[in-house]
Amino acid sequence: MSRIATRFAALRKEGRGAFIPFLEAFDPDRATSQAILDGMPAAGADLIEIGMPFSDPMADGPIIQEAGQRALKAGATLAGTLAMVRAFRARDGATPVILMGYLNPILAYGEARFCTDAAEAGVDGLIIVDLPPEEADLLAADAARAGLAIIRLVAPTTDAKRLPHVLDGAGGFVYYVSITGITGTRSAAIADLAAAMPPIRRATDLPIAIGFGVKTPAQAAEAVGIADAAVVASALIETLAASLENGRAGPDTVARVLDQVRAIARAIREVRR
C-alpha cells in the first residue's frame, strides 16, 4: 500500500481526520524551509504539501506569490526541492509528501525524468494546478510508472456531470478547492462545504481533503468534521512572512510556524469521527 493510503487508513482507525500543512520550498531560504519541513511531523502534520516555486502562479494570491518570489530569490529549483524531500526522507519514512505547483518547471526538467527523480526522492503525489483532466495524459504514464499519485482538484464549478471525468485517473486523495478564487483570500461557508461533499463521496472512495481558505484551528476542525483532511497554506506562510527580518529568517521563524502547525493539529485531533 502507498504511504498516502497507509496514512489515511491508520487515521480512519484512530477515528480522526488528517492535517496537511503546506510550505513553499526554499521560503525564505533552503535551511529554514528544511527545518520547518523536518519539524512538521512532530508538530502534528499527517501529510505534508510542499509548494514548488514558480514565477507565475496563476491560482495563488499575494501571500503565496510572495513566498514563491522569496524562494526563487533564495535559489529554489526543482532539483533543490527534490533534494529537500530526500533529506526529509532520511529521517521520516512514513509521512506522505505531496508536491504542489505548476507545469512549466516540470516540463523544463523533463516530465519523465522528474517523475522518476521525485519518486526516488520520496515524493508520494503531485498536485499540478494547471494540468486539468483534459491535459492529464501529458504526465499520466510517467507518474504511474514511477508510482506517483496524481491528485485531482475538484472545484465548486465542477458539476456532477463533469465529476467522473475529473476523478478518472485520480490517485491519493481528492483535493476539494473550497472557494471559486485564488489562495489566501476568502473562506467558504461551512454549509456550502458540507453540501459539496456528498456528490464527491458518491463518485469516489478516495479520501477528500479541503483546501483554499482554511486558516484557523477552528476552520480546520470544521473541515475535518465533513471531509477527511484539511490543508492549511496561506495562514502558515503569513506567519512565516511576519517573522522575517529584512526579508531574512528571524530567530523564531521556524518555531512560530511549527507552533501554529501544533495549534491546528490539536484542534483537528479533538474532532472525533
Add this chain to the structure above:
Amino acid sequence: MSGEELPRERLIVTHFANSLRTGPDARGRFGSFGGRFVAETLMPLILEVEAAYRAARDDPGFQVELDRYLRDYVGRPSPLWPAERLSAALGGAKIYLKREDLNHTGAHKINSCMGQILLARRMGKTRIIAETGAGQHGVATATVCALFGLPCTIYMGAVDVERQKPNVFRMQLLGAEVRPVTSGAATLKDAMNEALRDWVAHVADTYYLIGTVAGPHPYPMMVRDFQSVIGTETRAQILAAEGRLPDAAIACVGGGSNAMGLFHTFLDDEAVRLIGVEAAGRGLDTNEHAASLERGRPGVLHGNRTYLLQSADGQIEEAHSISAGLDYPGIGPEHAFLFETGRVEYVGVTDDEALAAFQLCTRSEGIIPALETAHALAYLTTLAPEIGPGGVIVVNLSGRGDKDIFTVARHLKSGSPGGADLGEIL
C-alpha cells in the same frame, strides 16, 4: 511531445499535404501547441466559452450582427493603401499598408473585442475583464463595454501604465476601472496573470476578453477567427488592385493576433511569403528582447503550450521591448506551430530599427504608426529590396502611434539621428 520529436521536413510535408488552415484540433492543439492548461475552477468556464463560440459561429444571425457593428461602428472595411513614397524610399517592391489604424480606437484590437463582446452578451455575462499591454486592447475593450453599458476592469502592468498614459486616461474616460499590476515585471504577462486570478474569483458573471491569440483554447482560435477579417479583406483588395496575390505579407508579433488575422487566409497559398516580426529589443543576443520564437523554448504559460522566454529551470523570464504591446515572453500557439512547420518566417527587429521606421513611415506617408507596427515596417528595409521592383508586399499597419509620441520623443531626445528637433519640442 510529438511535435518536437518529428523532424521539421516531415511536419511540413504532413501538414502541407492537407491544409494549414484546419487547426486547431478538438483539444485546441495546433500540432503540439495550444491546449487548455488551466486550473479546474476555470475549466468548466472555458468549455462553456467554447460551446458558446461554436454555437455563435454556426448562427448566421451572429455573423450578420457582427458585420453590422464592424461596418457601422468600427468603420470596416479598412483601406489598403499603396504607399508610394515609402516604396520609393526603400527602393524595391511595391508596398501596401492595410490600414487597421483607421479602425475606431486606432488598432486592430477592436475586431476581436467586437466579436467577443457580442459573445459575452449571448452568454449572459454582465461584467468584462481584460489585460492590456500598450493599452490598445484595453481601450478597445473599454469602448465596446461603453457601447453596451457593461462594467469593465482592465488589468495593466504598472510599468505600462506609466509608459502608455494617454491610453490609461482614455480607458478611464470610457468608464473602465484600470487596475495597475505590480507583481512580477509589472508588464503584460503579469497583467494576464492578474486577469486570470480575477476570473477564477468571478466565474459566474464575468467574461474574460483576451486581447490576443493566446490563452487557453478556444481563445487562440476564436481571436484568430475574429481578426481574420483583416486577411479576408486584404485578399480581395490586393486582387482588385494588382490582379494577383502579394509576394509577401508581413506583420508584427506580440501575442500574434494582428499577424494571425492577416496570415490565416494565405496559409495555403504557398507562393505568398508570410513574415512575423518579433521585438528584438536591444538585440536578439542580449537578454533584453521579446523574441519568444527565435530565442525561447516550448513550455506552458497562460493556459497554452507554446514558445516561451524562460530560464533553464522553467521560470518565465521578463521580456523587453520599447513597445509595450510586444513586451510579452510568450506567443500564440498557432504561431509556434507555423514556426515549427516553417510556413511562416519569423525575424527580429530592434528598438532602434523600429524607431527609425516609425519616423520613416510618418514622414514619407503622413501616417504615424504604433511602435508595435513600426517593427513590421522596419523589416521592409530588408524585405523590399530583397523582393525587388515588380514585387508586391502587404504590411499590416496594425495601429496608429498617437499613444507612443511621448515615448518616441524621449528616445529621440537621447540621441537617435533626426530626432534632435522633435526632442526639443517636448
